Amino acid sequence: MEKTFLIPREPKRGDLIEIFRFGYQHWVIYVGHGYVIHLAPPSEYAEAGFSSVMSLQTDRALVKKDRLWVVAGNDRYRVNNKYDRTYSPQPVTKIVLEAESLVGQMMPYNVASKNCEHFVTRLRYGMAKSDQVTDAFELGGAAILGLAGIAVAATLIHSVVARKENEDE
Missing domain, CATH: 1.20.5 (Single alpha-helices involved in coiled-coils or other helix-helix interfaces)
Known part of the structure; x- marks a missing residue:
């Protein structure tokens, strides 16, 4: 079942998408055809929602590729390329190729310095924020x-x- 977008427009490849979880936001990068790539604790299933708080207890995370509607679950989400006015995005092809090359890899994770938002902003802008x-x-x-x-x-x-x-x- 394909979920309808709760955002003003359908995402474009390379867009950052902010998913509103209970108490925090989960960030993913859109790579096309309904798929996103994101950084998540290995124990987290795609539409984890609140159980993602377990990410506070891990120092490693897995780069995953999932359908946007599966990752979002019942949570609201939107395209949020919030740093585009300050930083130039990298070419879309570079963003997507790099993101795809990382799928399946375990990465260092720290909620304060290497979280899912750092991961996707580094892909889009070449710097983690x-x-x-x-x-x-x-x-x-x-x-x-x-x-x-x-x-x-x-x-x-x-x-x-x-x-x-x-x-x-």
Whole structure:
């Protein structure tokens, strides 16, 4: 059963496709005829969705070629060549040939420095980039600052309440 595209246009060869999983995005590169190539932990099956969180526990990943609709499963996806305004994409033939040559290979994997987004951006632009990682660190930093702020506020409130109780005695 072929899934209809949930994106404004059908992907072109060499396009980056962002698949919206629960809590993160999985990135694939379109190589034509409904197929994508992507980097995934060996234990992950194509439409893994949330089980892909297991990727946090691995240091190796397999380059796979699957149908886009199978990899996306029930998740939304879109073409997102987000760095095209900043970096020139490599020639489509080079992108696709290199991606195809990597299928079946085990690659080093690290969620912060060698993830699926790094993999596809290196193929398209010749350099590995991942905003997911930067965004996660920024959100993590904001969360830590937010928690620290809550802790400081709680301490101040506790201090004011304790002082008020002492004054009432």
